[in-house]
Amino acid sequence: MKNRTFFWFILPSLITMLLFIALPIVSVAVQSVHIEHEAVMVEVENCGPFGCKQELQVDVEETAKLKEERPLGQFNGLGxxxxxxxxxxxxxxxxxxxxxxxxxxxxxxxxLPFYRALAFTLTYTFVVTPLVIIFGFMIALGVNTLPKRIKGPTIFISLLPMIVTPLIGSLILFWMIDANGILGATLQRIFDDPNLSLKASPTLTWIMLMVYGVWHSAPFAFIVFYAGLQTVPADTMEAAMIDGASRWERTRYVVLPHLMPLTVFISLIQLMDNFRVFEPIVSFSAQASATSLSWIIYNDLVGNESQFFGSAGATSVLTIIGVSILLIPVLIRTWRDFNQKLV
Amino acid sequence: MMSDIVHRRSPVLNIIIWGLVLVWIVAAGFPFLWTLWGSFKVQGDFFSKADWTNAVYGVRTQIETGGAFTGKGYYGAWVTKEFWLAALNTSIVVVSVVIISLTLGTLGGYALARSGKKYAFYLLMLALVFRAMPHITLVSGYLLPFFEWNLWGHLPTAIIVMVAINQPFTLWMLHSFFLNIPKDLDESAMVDGCTRFQAFRHVIVPVMWPGVVTTGLFSFLLAYNDFTVTATLLSQANQTMVPKIASFLGTTQTEGNVMFAVAAVVSATAPLFVLILFFQRQIVSGLTAGAVKG
Known part of the structure; x- marks a missing residue:
C-alpha cells in the first residue's frame, strides 16, 4: 500500500487516538506539576462590641478570579x-x-495512601492473574469432555460473569454476601458467629475482591483455552498414546506446550486489566480496607467537593509508569519476534 | 479416536470432572438467577437474615403486598427514579459509539493489514500501549480542559472519548480479520483499474461483515459496561445506566429503596443476556481471534 493511501485510511482513527489518548497523557503530566491556588487572603478590620481587630480573611472574589485566570493552578514542580x-x-x-x-x-x-493502594493493586494483579489462568484451564479441560449437547448451554452460562458489567456483577455478589444476604447469612450460621461480616475485616475484603476478580475473568481464560484445545494436533496425541503416555503425561507434554502461546496472551490481557482494578471497590464500598491506584485517582476527581487535579495527575503519571514497567517484557518479546520475521 | 479416549476415562476422573464443571456452572449462573428472582420480592425477603427460603417463597412479600411477587422495585426504579431516561441515554451512547468506532476502525484496520511497512507495526505496538492505559488516568487528563471549554457533561463528549479509548482494541481486532481476507481479492480489483478506496468499497466491504459484527459486539460491550468515563464525564441529567445504578447506592439505603437498585441491576443485565443468547458464537470467536492468530 502506498504511504499516501495508508495515511488517509488511518488518519481518522489516528486523530482520535492522539487527541483522546496521547494528549491526555501529556495533560496529566502537566497537571501533576501544578497545584491548586492558595486562597487569597486580605486583612480586614473586624469591629465588634469589644473594639476593633485586624483579621485575615479569604477573599472569595479574588480567589475565584485567580482560579479563572489560571485554571491549572500554580507551578509546584515535583512537590x-x-x-x-x-x-x-x-x-x-x-x-x-x-x-x-x-x-x-x-x-x-x-x-500511606499511595503505598496502600499500590500494595492492593499489585497483590490483586499477581494473585488474580495466575488463578484466572489455572481455573480457566481446568474449566476448559472439563467442558471439553462434556457431551456435545450440553456444551452450548454450559458456555452460555460461563460467559455471564465476564460479559455482565463489572459494576453490576460485583454488586450482585455484594448483595449475596451482605450480612443479610443468602451467602453472608449462611456463613454466619455455619461459623455460628452472628457478627461475622465479610465487609468488616480487611483480610476478608481483600479475599472477596480477589474472588470476584477470578469469577469475572476466568470465563475469558476458559474460552481462549477451550478454543485452543480444539486445535491440539491429533497426530501428536495419537503418537503419545502409542508410546504409552498416560492421560496426565499427555496433558503435561502435549496439551500444555500447545497452549503455551495462549497462556502468554491471556496473561498479557489480564495484567493490563487487573492493574486497573476499580469498579469492584466502588460496588463493594471497600475503600476502608482496600484501595487501588485507579480508585484513589477517581476519589481525587469526584470524591470531594473540589477536584484535586494536581494530586490525580501525579497518581496517574505514577500509574502509567507502573503499566509501562509491566508492559516492557511483552513489548521486547514482540519486537524480537517481528525482527526475526523480517530476517 | 476421541470416543476412544472418552471410553477409557476412569470413573473417579469422571466424577471429578463433572463435579468441577457443576461447581463452576453454579458459581457462574446462580448469582444471576438469585438476583432475578429476588428482584420481584420486597427487601425483607431478598435480605432475609432469619431464613433464606423467605426469598424463595416471598413470605414478607405476601404480608406486605398481598402477592408472592411484586413489581414495586421496577416501578420505583423506572418511574420514580427515572431509570428510563438513563436507559435512553445508554442507547444513544452505545449506538453512536459502535457506529463511529467501526467506521474509523475498519478504515484503519484495513490499512494496517495491507500496508506491510514497518511503521504499520510500530502503530500496532503504540495501540497496544494505549490499550494498556487505565481509563481513569486518561479521564483525569480530560476533566480540566473539558471544564474550561464547557465540553463537560454532554453525551457527544462521552461518545467521542469512548470511541477513542475503544480504537486500539478495534484496530487490533479488525486488523487480524482483514489479514484473513486474501490479498489477491482487492489487488486484482486494483489491477482492473480500481483505486485503493474503490477496491475497499466494492470488494472488501461486502465480505468483511462477519469480522465487523464480532468487533461491533465488543465495542457495544465496552460502551455499555463502561463506568469510569460515564461516571466522571456526564452530568446528572445525562447519566447512563451504570453510573445511575452506582448513584442509587449512595443515596437510597432506606427501607425499600435498595430494591430499586436490584430492579435496575436486573433491567441492565437483561439486554446482555439476550446479546449472549443470539451472538454466543461471535463472542467466542472474537475472544479467540486475537489469541489464535497471534
Missing part, C-alpha cells in the same frame, strides 16, 4: 509527587529510621 499522599519520601525515610527491621517497616509504609 506533589513527594508529598505524603504520593511517594512520601519524608515519611518513608522517618519510618525506615525508626524501624527495627523490614517487618516493622512494612505496616508503617502501608499506612
Amino acid at each position: 506533589t509527587y513527594t508529598n505524603r499522599n504520593h511517594l512520601a519520601f519524608t515519611e518513608i525515610g522517618l519510618a525506615w529510621q525508626s524501624s527495627t527491621g523490614f517487618v516493622d517497616f512494612m505496616p508503617k509504609a502501608l499506612n
Whole structure:
C-alpha cells in the first residue's frame, strides 16, 4: 500500500487516538506539576462590641478570579509527587529510621495512601492473574469432555460473569454476601458467629475482591483455552498414546506446550486489566480496607467537593509508569519476534 | 479416536470432572438467577437474615403486598427514579459509539493489514500501549480542559472519548480479520483499474461483515459496561445506566429503596443476556481471534 493511501485510511482513527489518548497523557503530566491556588487572603478590620481587630480573611472574589485566570493552578514542580499522599519520601525515610527491621517497616509504609493502594493493586494483579489462568484451564479441560449437547448451554452460562458489567456483577455478589444476604447469612450460621461480616475485616475484603476478580475473568481464560484445545494436533496425541503416555503425561507434554502461546496472551490481557482494578471497590464500598491506584485517582476527581487535579495527575503519571514497567517484557518479546520475521 | 479416549476415562476422573464443571456452572449462573428472582420480592425477603427460603417463597412479600411477587422495585426504579431516561441515554451512547468506532476502525484496520511497512507495526505496538492505559488516568487528563471549554457533561463528549479509548482494541481486532481476507481479492480489483478506496468499497466491504459484527459486539460491550468515563464525564441529567445504578447506592439505603437498585441491576443485565443468547458464537470467536492468530 502506498504511504499516501495508508495515511488517509488511518488518519481518522489516528486523530482520535492522539487527541483522546496521547494528549491526555501529556495533560496529566502537566497537571501533576501544578497545584491548586492558595486562597487569597486580605486583612480586614473586624469591629465588634469589644473594639476593633485586624483579621485575615479569604477573599472569595479574588480567589475565584485567580482560579479563572489560571485554571491549572500554580507551578509546584515535583512537590506533589513527594508529598505524603504520593511517594512520601519524608515519611518513608522517618519510618525506615525508626524501624527495627523490614517487618516493622512494612505496616508503617502501608499506612500511606499511595503505598496502600499500590500494595492492593499489585497483590490483586499477581494473585488474580495466575488463578484466572489455572481455573480457566481446568474449566476448559472439563467442558471439553462434556457431551456435545450440553456444551452450548454450559458456555452460555460461563460467559455471564465476564460479559455482565463489572459494576453490576460485583454488586450482585455484594448483595449475596451482605450480612443479610443468602451467602453472608449462611456463613454466619455455619461459623455460628452472628457478627461475622465479610465487609468488616480487611483480610476478608481483600479475599472477596480477589474472588470476584477470578469469577469475572476466568470465563475469558476458559474460552481462549477451550478454543485452543480444539486445535491440539491429533497426530501428536495419537503418537503419545502409542508410546504409552498416560492421560496426565499427555496433558503435561502435549496439551500444555500447545497452549503455551495462549497462556502468554491471556496473561498479557489480564495484567493490563487487573492493574486497573476499580469498579469492584466502588460496588463493594471497600475503600476502608482496600484501595487501588485507579480508585484513589477517581476519589481525587469526584470524591470531594473540589477536584484535586494536581494530586490525580501525579497518581496517574505514577500509574502509567507502573503499566509501562509491566508492559516492557511483552513489548521486547514482540519486537524480537517481528525482527526475526523480517530476517 | 476421541470416543476412544472418552471410553477409557476412569470413573473417579469422571466424577471429578463433572463435579468441577457443576461447581463452576453454579458459581457462574446462580448469582444471576438469585438476583432475578429476588428482584420481584420486597427487601425483607431478598435480605432475609432469619431464613433464606423467605426469598424463595416471598413470605414478607405476601404480608406486605398481598402477592408472592411484586413489581414495586421496577416501578420505583423506572418511574420514580427515572431509570428510563438513563436507559435512553445508554442507547444513544452505545449506538453512536459502535457506529463511529467501526467506521474509523475498519478504515484503519484495513490499512494496517495491507500496508506491510514497518511503521504499520510500530502503530500496532503504540495501540497496544494505549490499550494498556487505565481509563481513569486518561479521564483525569480530560476533566480540566473539558471544564474550561464547557465540553463537560454532554453525551457527544462521552461518545467521542469512548470511541477513542475503544480504537486500539478495534484496530487490533479488525486488523487480524482483514489479514484473513486474501490479498489477491482487492489487488486484482486494483489491477482492473480500481483505486485503493474503490477496491475497499466494492470488494472488501461486502465480505468483511462477519469480522465487523464480532468487533461491533465488543465495542457495544465496552460502551455499555463502561463506568469510569460515564461516571466522571456526564452530568446528572445525562447519566447512563451504570453510573445511575452506582448513584442509587449512595443515596437510597432506606427501607425499600435498595430494591430499586436490584430492579435496575436486573433491567441492565437483561439486554446482555439476550446479546449472549443470539451472538454466543461471535463472542467466542472474537475472544479467540486475537489469541489464535497471534
